[in-house]
Amino acid sequence: MRWLPEHPNWRTHLRELSHQKADIWANAVALANHRLDFVRTNALDTTIRHRYEATVPPQTATRPVRLAILASSTVAHLHAPIRVGGLRRNIWITTYESGFGQYVQELLDPASSLHAFKPDCILFALDSRHLAQGAHAAMSADDAAAALQEAQALILRCWRAAKQTFNGQIIQQALLDPFPPLMGSNEHRLPGSRSRFIARLNESLREMADADGVDLLALDQAADRDGLTAWHDTALWHRAKQEVSPARGPIYGDMVARLIAARQGRSYKCLVLDLDNTLWGGVIGDDGMEGIIIGQGSPLGEAFVAVQEYAKELARRGVILAVCSKNDEANARAPFESHPDMVLRLSDIACFRANWDDKPANIRAIAAALNIGLDSLVFLDDNPFERDFVRTELPMVAVPEISDDPADVPQLLAEAGYFESLAITDEDRERTTQYQENRAREQLRAGASDLEGYLRGLQMRMVWKHFDALGLQRIVQLINKTNQFNLTTRRHTESEIMGFIADPAAFGLQLRLLDRFGDNGIIAIVIGRTQSPGTVLIDTWLMSCRVLGRQVEATTLNLVVAAARSLRAHTLLGEYIPTAKNLMVKDHYESLGFSVVSRDPDGSSLASLDLDNFSSLPTFIETIEG
Amino acid sequence: MTHPANQEAIYAALTEIFNEVFMRDDMQLQPALGAKDVPGWDSFKQIEIMVSVEERFNIKLNTREIDSLRCVGDLADVVARKAQNLA
Structure with a gap:
């Protein structure tokens, strides 16, 4: 090890x-x-x-x-x-x-x-x-x-x-x-x-x-x-x-x-890369574009190419890449933009942080920008001081020990098994594109003077479907790896999902969000089942954090209410079960208009919504049956 | 006959290994010390000791050697015979 x-x-x-x-x-x-x-x-x-x-x-x-x-x-x-x-x-x-x-x-x-x-x-x-x-x-x-x-x-x-x-x-x-x-x-x-x-x-x-x-x-x-x-x-x-x-x-x-x-959805999700002497040899700020060692012609340059190629292959199968470097931003970006021997380009990097702040601060900022937990980050840096600093400040971030020889880095990363994966979905292959589209959305948000104008400008469409065999793999993947926006964190196997599909007293919704920048993929899953005649309990409600703040929650509720009504329900019950990671949805049901029925000392709570007096929440998202 | 300085180095390293294996810091290794003298020294711990010794001295104990181990002295003798580098 x-x-x-x-x-x-x-x-x-x-x-x-x-x-x-x-x-x-x-x-x-x-x-x-x-x-x-x-x-x-x-x-x-x-x-x-x-x-x-x-x-x-x-x-x-x-x-x-x-x-x-x-x-x-x-x-x-x-x-x-x-x-x-x-x-x-x-x-x-x-x-x-x-x-x-x-x-x-x-x-x-x-x-x-x-x-x-x-x-x-x-x-x-x-x-x-x-x-x-x-x-x-x-x-x-x-x-x-x-x-x-x-x-x-x-x-x-x-x-x-x-x-x-x-x-x-x-x-x-x-x-x-x-x-x-x-x-x-x-x-x-x-x-x-x-x-x-x-x-x-x-x-x-x-x-x-x-x-x-x-x-x-x-x-x-x-x-x-x-x-x-x-x-x-x-x-x-x-x-x-x-x-x-x-x-x-x-x-x-x-x-x-x-x-x-x-x-359990606990594999690492993102590889954070240092630049100087990690992705190329030398120091870009001192040596300049002509001076850094990358590419064919020197064994060291080829070894750095191999590191970049391994990172790129990881990205192609769904690992997010980010950069964290002590550099002037323009200097740091230059090789990605125009060095002919670079394998990684700016389009491969979901979040680019090059400045003079300390690395723990930048790593925190990367996790926040990507909306993922710090404990899903792996930080790769050749500098023992920086590694030690990050380990001390952010013990939940994985920081592999690497030597100063880049030739060993890909094999070592593979042996460490940080990104262990059990299946691959289309969403995995498109992840980098999705994060780039997110950047375009952020820019639109920065340009729009008000939230309403921004949301309207996104031209969002939510395509909803009941669970089906085609979506099964992605449904199971989301259910088993979503930790933050997940009300109950109930993990279900493929056969349990098949059970929900077959059960006439239950429903499972898979929701896809599209907007003018592209397809966000399946971003939310809701499972409801009849608890007693007239009452539907929401067994599972989870959402990808990438689409937070875009009225997806309210739109989802409208669809859930329609599905519950089709099961002849008059009451909808929502449960919150706290974990170390899902604090963000503690008040989810209240904020959607549910009233709290009970609250346990362990922090879990049950809330209820009267369907007979519910009228659809207004949102800027058009809903389409898929 | 093993050189006394080597003997000392071997016992120092073995003491270190026994302390780790038995989660103690007060083990006194004597040549005659055997499994019956140490609480918790079962076949499982025996394998821990052997594998640790192999890693520490970069040697491999063969089946006959393993079978003939009765006490710490036997172990020290095997190490003295096989280990190149006792430092």
Whole structure:
């Protein structure tokens, strides 16, 4: 975990943590964000579990996650790393492990301790020797194919049994290949080769997982990168049946936690780039356009091109790019505008901050301008002082340790897994364009003398549709990653959404906003269901923060009221459930004219709207059924 | 016979490792110290110790060596035999 900084004073800090009277969660999160080997990972986990034996820490980013590990060999050494991986992301994970060799029985037996545990995430960690036991070198091609099918069928049975019983994420570990080849380079010509068996199974796992909505934990890719012996120690396999070497435990745990975090909408969203000696060599203010090192002709210049290319590829798949640099703005912009060897252009950057303010201040400004949380930013800077400054001032921002050699940066960013993603939608691919259109809107707002003139000038159209199969992926993505403008933060799986579509007493609305600058994409989701005859409860109301302040809320309410009335409702109930991130919608329903029915000490509240006396709220948005 | 200065360096490094593994700061390592003498020294901790030793001294213990470990003295002997750089 070379992207995390070393802790200068680990043991003292850990001891302080265990003696601290006040809540230790935030300090523990900070400790977890250092380079920890597996001994330190275990020590931190022991300390944390000792403190929160029966309770859940108060300030986590998401609801607690209950993870069941269904394994065919020893995984006891991986619990602590997984929990610390969660801790690193401000997520509280409780783990459970099936009895030795009992994973199938426990899945199928409603009286098993697995069922009593009530997992909301299941990790299948089946080891290679277990799955490849049906293959041997004397097999015919047909027999080998049959053995492979048997292993695939076993895995599918497990997934489906898990899906039938539990709601939530299913993670399948791809397989390490610990089998020494029997033929050599042309091993693929031996049908019954176990090594070949694993390769084919890994390949087919991808398609199977896509079809079944399962997320893969790509141990095979990790072993390709690090070498099998880094991940698998044959001596430890013989001694303790540990397939994953304890030394790799921390990274294994981090990889699992990334998948859990991604499912909860907790992956990082934006890469903030320093300029001098991060995107090019040299200092633009001193060296000028001719002096900076970028482009073909020098190894260093090519390495910086590779950094820019990696950033551009990330942007193409939905990661937002921003610039934060200590420079005169005109100097900083010049290479983006006219240096022939630059890969990144101004159009790739959603927010550009070059000035002489300190970096924490600029990073705050970037988060505010993009309307995303500080904890979704990754800050890349070659300067150790700036990295340390940002870590101290803004501990929620991820700041990878990088050397002064740009050649290593793309691989390091990838290994750190900040931007772990589970699916790609059209919205992801168009994100940069959408942020640019937002800039044009901001300029219009700055030019308009009054809000009304601005909103009218936008020529907004809201296209609304009931949930449908076509929009399913985007609906699930929004439901699982929207944190700020989200009244209840209820995460729903694909099958639950299908349930809402099929339910005649419920409705799901997907809302798209267009204006004269372009298509904002699906920006709001509302789910309502009949709670009792005449009363509809809003189960979910969420909105993209990009369209705040544009009367989308009022327009949405008009549509929700129409949908509720079509279910013969006279009362509409709205719920607010507070989280660490959704304070902004605390008074959402009141501001739309609901009256508060009840308020709980934990901050949650219920509000109601009388539909018989409701008349549509006036807005400048035209609504169109899509 | 291991040079006394090396012996000292090995025990210093092992003490450091044992303190980390058992989350203590008062471990006194004697050659005869074994699992039964230390509360919490189970097979899980045993693996933590071995992997830490391998990383610290940049060595690899083979299956026979692991099987023959009975006490701290055995571990120090293996390290003395295999480690190139004790500093």
